[in-house]
Amino acid sequence: MSFDSLGLAAPLLQTLIQCGYRAPTEIQAQSIPVLLSGRDLIAVAQTGSGKTAAFALPILQQLAARKPRGSIQALVLVPTRELAVQVADAFTRYSAGLGLTTLAVYGGVNIRPQRQALAAGVDILVATPGRLLDLTGQFGLSLAEVNTLVLDEADRMLDMGFAPDIDKIRRQLGPHQSAMFSASFAERERELAGRMLSNAVSLTAMDTGRVPQQLALEVFMLDKPRWAEFVAELVGKRNWRQALVFVPSRDEANGLVAELALDGLQAAAFHGERTQGARRRGLDEFKSGKLRLLVATDVAARGLDIEDLPVVISLGLPHGEEDLIHRLGRSARAGREGLAVVVLSPEMRADLPLLEALCPTLPEVITPVGYSAKDPLPQRYRDGTATKPATKPANKSGHSGSRSGRGAGNRTSGRSGSRTDSRSGSNGSQRQSGKPARQGNAPKRHSRG
Template sequence: MNVPDEATSFADLALRPELLRALGDLGYEEPTPIQREAIPPLLEGRDLLGQAATGTGKTAAFALPVLQRLPAEGTASGPVALILVPTRELAVQVSEAMHRYGRDMGARVLPIYGGQPIGRQLRALERGVDVVVATPGRALDHIGRGTLPLSDLRVVVLDEADEMLDMGFAEDIDTILQDTPAGRQTVLFSATMPPRIDGMARRHLSDPVRIKIEREPAETGETPRVRQSAYIVSRSHKPAALGRVLDVEAPTAAIVFCRTRDEVDTLTETLNGRGYRAEALHGGMGQEQRDRVMARLRTGTADLLVATDVAARGLDIEQLTHVINYDVPSAPEAYVHRIGRVGRAGREGVAITLAEPREHRMLKTIERVTRSRVQIEKVPTVADLRARRLELTRAAIHESILEDDLERFRVVVETLTDEFDVMEVALAAVKLAHEATGTEGDDEDIPEVALSPSRGRREAGPRDDRRGRGTSGSGMARLFVGAGRSARIRPQDLVGAIAGETKVNGRDIGAIEIADRFSLVEVPEYAVAEIIDALRRTTIKGRKVTVRRDRA
C-alpha cells in the first residue's frame, strides 16, 4: 500500500490533535517514509508486515496508531495494546517514546522486563495500564500469574521480530498470540525477512499490508549514507589499529562492538589509557549503571561506547557517527543491525570492521548478503596519523581565530616580535598548542597483513562450535538442564534463556548437547552460580526446569 506524496505532514495522516501537539513540541516536522506508509493502514485497523531497519522511524510508525486507538482516559479495564520487544533496553526506549507522544492523552504505558522488581510491575498492572511494552519471557510470566489480562487487547506489535527469534523466543511469542483475542490487529516489524519471519506472519497476521523500507540511495555525486570499510590486522595489533583508526576518523560518538563482556572491559580500559573517553556496556551491569552510561554518552561526557551485541540492542543514539566492529559479526544479519544505527537524517554514517586474516572471507559473505561494498583499507601509518594530528591542530587554531577574543594576548605577540620574526613566533605558538593536546607519541607502523587464497580458504568463516560435542575446555563448566528433545528444547532456547537472564553473552556459551529428557550446556566457570540461580527462577519453553552442575 502506498500513500500519496501529498502526505507531507503529520496533519495529513489524520492523527488526533493531542498527538499532533506532542509531535510539534518534540520538533517532528514531517513523517519518515515508514511512517507515511504504515500509519494510514494501521489507523484503518489493517494487519501489517514491515521490513525496516533501526533509525527509519518505525517506533513512531506503530506507536502513533496505537495511541490513536486508546479509549478515553482511564476507562480501559485492561491493556488495549501489547508491544513485544527482544530486550529490556528496547522496552524502556519504546515505553519512553510512547509516554512522550501520548502525554496530552494521559496514556498509561508500562514496560515490563526481567531484572526489574516484579512487585512494582504487579502494582502498576493492578492500578491499570493502557499499553504494555514487554519482553516475551516476562510477558508470559505475567500471563501465567493472571496479572496481565489479554481479553481487552486490540493491538499486538512485534518489534524487531528477527531479534526475538534469534534469542529463542519463537514459541513464547506463539503461546502469547494464541491467548489474545481473535479479532486483534497484529503488527510485525523486522529489519530482515528470513523464512521464519514469513512463517510467523502467515500464522498470526490476517491479509497484512506489506511494507519494505530501505535506506534512501544517495543522490548522484553525494557520499553514501553509510561508508563501509574494513582493516585486516592480526589480533595482537587490534588495539593499536583501533586507536589509529579512531585518531584518524575522530568520531563525534561511536559504538565499538565486542564479542564478550571480558573483551569489552579490557578494551574500555585500554582506550581510556590512550586518552579516549570510553564507557563499557554489557550484561554484567545493572540497569541503573547502564542508564548512567547512556546519559554520559548522550550528554557528550563520553564519546565511545564499547558494548556487546546483547547489551546494545535497542539503543538509539542520535549523535552517533561511527559503528566499529572490533571483530567481524558472526552473521550478516548482525552486521545489518549494527550499521543501521548510523547514517540517519541525511547525515553520513561510518561503519568500520577490524578483521583478522581468517575472517576475511566472512566479509565477502556480508557483502553478498547485504549487496553492499565493504572497502578494504590500509591501517593508517605513523605518517598518516601525524598528518591528521597536525590537521586537527590547524583546525583548532583556525576556529580560535574566528571565534575567540584574542585581544588580551596581543601584548605577548608584540613583545616577542620586537626580538623575533612573526613567523618564528607563530611557529612556536603552534608547536606549543600541538604538544598541549598530548597527541604526539612514539607510535610504530602496524605490519601489513598479506592474504593468500589458501589461507583464506582454510580459515574462512566465523567460528561457532556451540553445537559440537566434546569435553569442557579450560575455564568452562558443564550444566545439566532437566529438559530436552521431548520438551522441544533447541540450542537457541537455551542460549536465549541464559543470555536474556544473566550477564553472559551468547558467544561465551560453549557446546550444547540435547538428549530426549535433558540437555548439557557448557558455560564459563565464573558464571556457573549466576546461571543456575537465574534459570531456576525463570522458565524455558514456559516450564520450570531442574538446573545443576553436571556430575559426570
C-alpha cells in the first residue's frame, strides 16, 4: 500500500517523500481513511508505529481544504510538555507549504509568549490540559471553532486524572470529530473513552501489547545497591554512546546521575521536579550525543521519540504492563533494531511474570560475575567511600569521596582479578533457567539510595 492510495493530497504526498516516508505503517493505513471520513476513532498501536502521522496527516488534509482563518481548528491534548513539543514539531514538518500554523502550549514556562503567539493566529494547537485551561479560564482563549480533537497517549491522559480537565475542555468545543491514540488501552480507559466518543471506530494494530519483535532483551539480577555500579560497567565495556535509563523515582534519578559522574559518565536527570529548561537542555544534549546517558522517571516513557535510540535500561519494573511497554518501546522504533536491558533485585522475582507476559521469549535471567550475594564487596563499600546520595534538594547529589579504577572506558571492579563481559551468552555469567533461584542473604552494605 502507498500513501497516495489513502486519499492524501499532492502537497502532503510530496512532503512525505521529502521526509523519507515510503509506505504507511499499519496504523496509518487503517486510521487515515477513517479520520478523513469524519468518524470518531480509538486507535491502538505499539510505540514507534507512526501514530502521530496517523492523526496529523488527515487533520492537515482537512484544514488545507477548508482554508482556515487563523483561529484554532484542531486541538491535540497530550500528557507532557515534551510530547507537546514533539507533536507540534511533527505537524510543522508535515504541513510545509500549506500555510498552516501550529503551536505547542504547556506549563512550566512563561505564559506570555504563548498568548502572543495565539493572538497572532494559530490553526493547530497542541496542549497539555492544565495550561490550556489557564489560557481559556484566565485569558479568554476561545475553542469554539475547534472541529477536531485528538487525545494522544489517551490511556495515560485518562488514567492520570486528566479526565475532569478533558471534560471541561470538551464542553468549550462545538460539534467536533474526536480521536484517541495510544500504545495500550485498558478496559477502564476504554469505558471512559466510550462516553466521550460517538459511534467510534476501534482499531488495533498487530503486535500491540507486546514489546517490538526487533527489540533484543537482556535480564540481570543483582542487589539493588550495586545497580549504579553495574550500569556504569555495562556502558563502559560495551561502549554504548547513547542509553536511556529508567528509574522508579526522582531521588533515584538524581542519585544515579551523581554516581555515574563519579565513574566518568556524564548524564542528565529527566523528571517532573526539574524545570522545563533543564529538562529540555538535558534532552537536547542527549539527542545530540553530548551526553551518553539520560536518567528518567516514567515521565519520559510516553511519547518521546529519540531517533534510533540503541539502548534502554530499566532499573526495576513499573507497576503495569502499559508503562513497561512504553519504557522498553523507546528503543526499536519504526522497525529499527534495539536493545532493552532490565535490571532486577532478588526481591523483585515476583515481577518476572509481568515481563514474561510482554516477552514470550524471555531470556535467561543472569547474575553477572562478581555481583552475586556471596561475592566480596568492592573496597569502596567496605571503606565507606560510597555514600548515600542526598534526596533534597533535588538537583544535588550529596555524595562524598571518590572511586578509583572505574573510568568510563576500561574498568576494574575493585576486587582482585577482572570482570568478564556480562552480556547474554558470555562465558562466566551465572545463568538461571526460568525463575531465578533464591540467593543467600547479602552481606551488609552501605546504602547508596
